[in-house]
Amino acid sequence: MVNKNTFASNCVDCNCKSSIFKHLSHPELDIISNSKFQVVYKAGEIIFKQGTPSPYFVCITSGLVKIYIEGYGKNLILGLVKPVDYIFGPGIYVDNRHHYSAAAVEDCTACLIDVNVFKRLIRENPDFADEFIKRVSLQAIFNFEQVISLTQKQMPGRIADVLFYLSEKIYCQNPFELSITRQDLADLSGMSKESAIRILKEFKEEGVLTLHGNHLEILNIKQLRHISEKG
Amino acid sequence: MVNKNTFASNCVDCNCKSSIFKHLSHPELDIISNSKFQVVYKAGEIIFKQGTPSPYFVCITSGLVKIYIEGYGKNLILGLVKPVDYIFGPGIYVDNRHHYSAAAVEDCTACLIDVNVFKRLIRENPDFADEFIKRVSLQAIFNFEQVISLTQKQMPGRIADVLFYLSEKIYCQNPFELSITRQDLADLSGMSKESAIRILKEFKEEGVLTLHGNHLEILNIKQLRHISEKG
DNA sequence: GAATAAAATTGATAAAAATCAACCAAACAG
DNA sequence: CTGTTTGGTTGATTTTTATCAATTTTATTC
Numbered sequence: 001m002v003n004k005n006t007f008a009s010n011c012v013d014c015n016c017k018s019s020i021f022k023h024l025s026h027p028e029l030d031i032i033s034n035s036k037f038q039v040v041y042k043a044g045e046i047i048f049k050q051g052t053p054s055p056y057f058v059c060i061t062s063g064l065v066k067i068y069i070e071g072y073g074k075n076l077i078l079g080l081v082k083p084v085d086y087i088f089g090p091g092i093y094v095d096n097r098h099h100y101s102a103a104a105v106e107d108c109t110a111c112l113i114d115v116n117v118f119k120r121l122i123r124e125n126p127d128f129a130d131e132f133i134k135r136v137s138l139q140a141i142f143n144f145e146q147v148i149s150l151t152q153k154q155m156p157g158r159i160a161d162v163l164f165y166l167s168e169k170i171y172c173q174n175p176f177e178l179s180i181t182r183q184d185l186a187d188l189s190g191m192s193k194e195s196a197i198r199i200l201k202e203f204k205e206e207g208v209l210t211l212h213g214n215h216l217e218i219l220n221i222k223q224l225r226h227i228s229e230k231g
Numbered sequence: 232m233v234n235k236n237t238f239a240s241n242c243v244d245c246n247c248k249s250s251i252f253k254h255l256s257h258p259e260l261d262i263i264s265n266s267k268f269q270v271v272y273k274a275g276e277i278i279f280k281q282g283t284p285s286p287y288f289v290c291i292t293s294g295l296v297k298i299y300i301e302g303y304g305k306n307l308i309l310g311l312v313k314p315v316d317y318i319f320g321p322g323i324y325v326d327n328r329h330h331y332s333a334a335a336v337e338d339c340t341a342c343l344i345d346v347n348v349f350k351r352l353i354r355e356n357p358d359f360a361d362e363f364i365k366r367v368s369l370q371a372i373f374n375f376e377q378v379i380s381l382t383q384k385q386m387p388g389r390i391a392d393v394l395f396y397l398s399e400k401i402y403c404q405n406p407f408e409l410s411i412t413r414q415d416l417a418d419l420s421g422m423s424k425e426s427a428i429r430i431l432k433e434f435k436e437e438g439v440l441t442l443h444g445n446h447l448e449i450l451n452i453k454q455l456r457h458i459s460e461k462g
Numbered sequence: 463g464a465a466t467a468a469a470a471t472t473g474a475t476a477a478a479a480a481t482c483a484a485c486c487a488a489a490c491a492g
Numbered sequence: 493c494t495g496t497t498t499g500g501t502t503g504a505t506t507t508t509t510a511t512c513a514a515t516t517t518t519a520t521t522c
Contacts, residue, residue, distance in 0.1 A: 424499090
């Protein structure tokens with residue numbers, strides 16, 4: 001998997017001022033640059049599988065990736081990751097294994113950074129450590145909201161939450177071009193594909209959104225917010 | 232809430248060699264000792280509510296605490312915390328607010344440590360930072376297992392998972408004395424109180440466990456494991 | 463551009479779980 | 493003790509959601 005397409009490139013040239021590496025100095029970024037390599041994935045390809053060893057900290061530099069848990073018969077998508085963000089495996093501080101899987105939703109490139117280099121920099125640069133802890137904390141808070149949505153809301157509320165997530169956190173625009181399938185939408189909302197389709201249809205009939213092919217536009221944000229909030 | 236019962240005591244005397252503070256030196260522990268104070272809570276009392284400011288890192292030194300999210304009409308208990316462990320609020324690295332609530336399940340004592348002192352030590356002692364990140368990572372991995380159980384397993388599987396959690400992680404023995412109510416058991420498993428009662432009854436009838444008052448004993452671990460694994 | 467494969471849609475049915483309402487039992491206060 | 497409160501239990505019913513099967517649409521490949 002790893003040696004299908006590697007080429008050199010420098011972290012300094014990457015959009016790293018808003019990334020987790022924002023507090024690293026040029027020499028520190030060079031340490032990462034020299035120890036990393038870049039890999040290209042086609043849409044649909046699996047980047048890593050849960051349970052496998054995790055020798056790299058993976059940073060997405062282009063495209064779109066889903067991280068998901070393979071559960072009992074179906075997947076739960078924890079979230080989508082876009083550039084420049086990372087696919088943190090909490091396993092690198094525990095048992096050096098992945099605890100979720102990752103796959104390319106769109107064609108993408110990823111940088112693989114040696115975990116030991118990453119951990120050494122965490123120890124050496126408190127600003128970097130703080131930034132890392134901050135991002136892990138943000139992720140934990142997001143997970144709390146997600147688990148409440150998934151366990152306590154009915155299907156319309158869950159779909160509404162996922163649409164807000166996609167619109168606000170991933171595509172950052174409205175209307176937006178969905179590049180994910182109905183199955184992925186269902187796996188994000190913890191329901192069957194058929195149920196997801198039916199809820200989207202309802203939303204369309206109520207004038208909450210339009211949906212032509214991949215093109216999704218939220219027409220009535222207030223109403224969608226209301227659907228989300230009533231649970 | 233905070234000044235109902237405070238008294239001095241030293242972290243070095245506390246069982247800190249297996250706690251998050253295991254890598255701190257005596258002088259560092261003294262810094263914490265000097266900035267902290269201890270509070271006593273009676274069973275049922277709320278320690279903090281989600282949404283409130285979070286100026287303290289809270290460490291449980293005796294008793295049993297539940298951390299829970301107040302969702303849409305009902306609570307989801309994220310887990311129980313016993314001595315010596317902490318009620319980490321991911322908010323201290325984000326917005327200085329609690330993102331879940333905490334309440335005493337049994338009478339308990341807690342140490343409140345100034346967040347700024349805590350964060351300063353994280354910056355100054357890389358071993359402490361590593362230990363902290365390690366524990367946060369472990370928590371994240373546990374949360375993944377929990378969310379899969381809650382969203383993809385049916386009620387018997389969810390109750391089985393909660394019983395394993397209580398037996399292995401909290402009470403660390405079998406049989407054990409349950410000090411939680413059926414409502415809390417239901418809130419741990421993401422179901423109604425009535426459903427939790429019915430599943431427990433089923434388990435009893437199938438000879439999986441006995442249940443006299445508070446005293447719960449798992450009789451057939453193999454069968455319970457099987458129930459958990461089939462989802 | 464025809465053939466094929468993959469994804470989306472729809473309706474009917476079955477399963478899972480919540481809710482409601484009533485009742486019981488243990489703990490507790492006066 | 494005795495009344496009261498709190499938590500536990502049960503059965504009946506309704507709601508929610510998944511599953512199954514069939515069909516249509518869209519994308520892909522030769």
